[in-house]
Amino acid sequence: MLWVDKYRPQTFDKFVIHKQIADNLKKMVATGDFPHTLFYGPPGAGKKTLVMALLRAIYGPGVEKVRVETKPWQIELPSRKLEVELTTISSAYHLELNPSDVGNNDRYVVQEIIKDMARNRPLGVDGNKSYKMLVLNEVDRLSKEAQQGLRRTMEKYSSACRIIMVCNNVSKVMDPVRSRCMCVRVAAPSEDQMMEVLAGVAKKENLIMPPVFAARLVDYSMRNLRRALLALEVCKVERYPFGDDQEPTRADWELYVAEVARNIMDEQSPKQLFVVRGKMYELLANCVPPELIMRQLLLELLKKMDDEIKVEVVQQAALFEQRLQEGAKAIFHLEAFVAKVMSIVKNYMVSCGMA
Numbered sequence: 001m002l003w004v005d006k007y008r009p010q011t012f013d014k015f016v017i018h019k020q021i022a023d024n025l026k027k028m029v030a031t032g033d034f035p036h037t038l039f040y041g042p043p044g045a046g047k048k049t050l051v052m053a054l055l056r057a058i059y060g061p062g063v064e065k066v067r068v069e070t071k072p073w074q075i076e077l078p079s080r081k082l083e084v085e086l087t088t089i090s091s092a093y094h095l096e097l098n099p100s101d102v103g104n105n106d107r108y109v110v111q112e113i114i115k116d117m118a119r120n121r122p123l124g125v126d127g128n129k130s131y132k133m134l135v136l137n138e139v140d141r142l143s144k145e146a147q148q149g150l151r152r153t154m155e156k157y158s159s160a161c162r163i164i165m166v167c168n169n170v171s172k173v174m175d176p177v178r179s180r181c182m183c184v185r186v187a188a189p190s191e192d193q194m195m196e197v198l199a200g201v202a203k204k205e206n207l208i209m210p211p212v213f214a215a216r217l218v219d220y221s222m223r224n225l226r227r228a229l230l231a232l233e234v235c236k237v238e239r240y241p242f243g244d245d246q247e248p249t250r251a252d253w254e255l256y257v258a259e260v261a262r263n264i265m266d267e268q269s270p271k272q273l274f275v276v277r278g279k280m281y282e283l284l285a286n287c288v289p290p291e292l293i294m295r296q297l298l299l300e301l302l303k304k305m306d307d308e309i310k311v312e313v314v315q316q317a318a319l320f321e322q323r324l325q326e327g328a329k330a331i332f333h334l335e336a337f338v339a340k341v342m343s344i345v346k347n348y349m350v351s352c353g354m355a
């Protein structure tokens with residue numbers, strides 16, 4: 001088992017970070033009921049860990065006996081019959097899915113699954129009909145129609161099931177959905193907290209971790225706990241005892257994005273734009289999400305450019321990131337962003353007499 005799973009705290013009492021949130025959730029569970037909840041925060045902050053601990057606190061360890069299925073859902077529409085295939089993770093008490101995986105059909109999936117869950121309510125320990133939990137991941141990627149549908153269904157079936165939603169960007173979840181939930185912000189852990197978790201894992205694995213190396217891991221992981229733990233495990237396989245000079249290995253796609261950033265800074269021309277477009281296609285074809293490409297590319301570009309143009313480039317990245325969300329074809333927006341950055345860099349170089 002990977003360390004990220006092996007050392008994931010399973011009960012609220014074992015939480016090293018987000019202790020306050022864990023204590024509050026524990027108190028709420030003790031009241032016997034639970035509202036619809038929305039957990040939001042950056043990747044690797046600990047949202048999923050809180051959700052799993054919450055389910056365990058409500059239903060007991062049985063919730064960890066899960067089944068992964070890829071099931072076809074038959075949906076009756078007024079004009080036709082729709083069949084969508086979706087992977088779900090379920091126990092006797094909960095069902096977890098990522099509805100945005102089915103693209104435009106997400107609105108039907110959300111409604112159909114909630115209706116289906118409401119029909120099959122589990123029994124609680126006291127023998128009374130209890131409620132089932134639906135865990136929806138990446139709700140910020142749901143279409144507007146699906147979010148509208150979710151809002152109506154949430155009200156209609158609230159006695160039969162509760163919904164836990166998880167997302168990175170809460171501003172992409174519409175107000176009416178947010179206002180029907182208890183919103184829990186899961187902030188990225190601080191560097192000290194990351195150190196604490198890494199030191200705890202190293203101790204349990206009987207590893208000696210030099211402080212300089214630990215600090216480098218924290219720096220590399222950009223406050224993403226999963227990234228830090230995975231990097232620690234990879235470094236252990238590559239070389240142990242750890243050395244002060246040891247660097248975490250970067251993923252291939254990250255190195256590729258760094259190369260793209262180098263290309264942009266080396267030459268700003270239509271020919272170079274064509275070369276970069278090919279590389280962007282390559283990244284997308286290898287299933288690297290466009291938002292991640294945009295973010296990583298920006299970080300790499302900022303390392304290489306002068307302070308004078310950084311603000312403008314960040315503004316453009318924000319603009320094209322938003323267009324990426326609204327538009328259909330990611331490549332158009334990524335390419336437009338690259339063209340814009342090239343023009344900013346070129347103009348700057350001309351104004352400084354460097355080109």
Ligand SMILES: Nc1ncnc2c1ncn2[C@@H]1O[C@H](COP(=O)(O)OP(=O)(O)OP(=O)(O)O)[C@@H](O)[C@H]1O
Pocket residue numbers: 003004005007008009014015016017018041042043044045046047048049050168197225226229
């Ligand atoms: N409170 C905690 N104490 C110790 N370790 C934790 C805690 N929360 C999370 N972790 C560790 O961090 C890893 C990542 O956490 P988690 O999967 O919950 O993040 P996430 O916010 O759901 O990420 P993503 O949005 O990318 O899915 C876990 O596998 C676990 O090992």
